[in-house]
Amino acid sequence: MTSIRQYATVVAATAALLTAGCGGSPDESSSAPSSQPTTVNPSDMSDVQRPPDRLTIDISIEGGNVTPTNAQLQGKVNEPIVLRVNSDAADELHVHSVPEHTFQVEPNDGQQFQFTVDVPGNVEIELHDLNRVVATVQVQP
Numbered sequence: 001m002t003s004i005r006q007y008a009t010v011v012a013a014t015a016a017l018l019t020a021g022c023g024g025s026p027d028e029s030s031s032a033p034s035s036q037p038t039t040v041n042p043s044d045m046s047d048v049q050r051p052p053d054r055l056t057i058d059i060s061i062e063g064g065n066v067t068p069t070n071a072q073l074q075g076k077v078n079e080p081i082v083l084r085v086n087s088d089a090a091d092e093l094h095v096h097s098v099p100e101h102t103f104q105v106e107p108n109d110g111q112q113f114q115f116t117v118d119v120p121g122n123v124e125i126e127l128h129d130l131n132r133v134v135a136t137v138q139v140q141p
Contacts (some may be wrong), residue, residue: 045083054114057125061105066127071135077122079107081137083125085111090117092116092128097121097139 055075060067075081083093086109095101097118105111105127117123123137 042078055081055137056082056084057135059083059085059087059093060089061085061089061130063088063128064130066130066132068135070133073135073137075117075137075139077118077120077141078141080114080116083113085113087111089128089129093134094128095123095124096126100107 002102011037055073057071057073058067083103084107085093087105088109089105089107093101093103093104093105093113095103095115097115097117098121101113101115103113117137117139120141123139125134125137126132127134
């Protein structure tokens with residue numbers, strides 16, 4: 001796990017690079033090439049710099065068939081869970097968690113719903129009208 005001191009060092013270095021790039025005259029910045037890289041490879045980033053993890057579930061509803069059905073997944077408390085839905089019918093997604101969530105599904109592609117769970121445990125995501133469990137997410141602390 002990254003320490004606060006490492007995080008502070010990264011923040012200070014980033015601020016120095018940003019300030020150096022913004023300050024000075026045009027002649028100063030163009031006369032000497034920088035020895036520092038100008039891009040950052042995401043795989044080189046520390047855990048503190050990375051965007052939060054998120055669980056994404058792709059859901060397809062077509063002709064009364066639902067994919068996935070009864071999927072068993074893992075998540076974490078306060079980790080965003082994203083439901084991406086392509087559907088040819090209206091329905092309602094129920095998320096049985098703390099707090100509970102309900103999302104209206106329209107007969108459209110590219111719908112996206114996001115939520116978090118505050119309490120660890122098994123969270124069931126179901127389609128109300130089709131009476132199908134899409135997934136159960138085991139949410140861990």
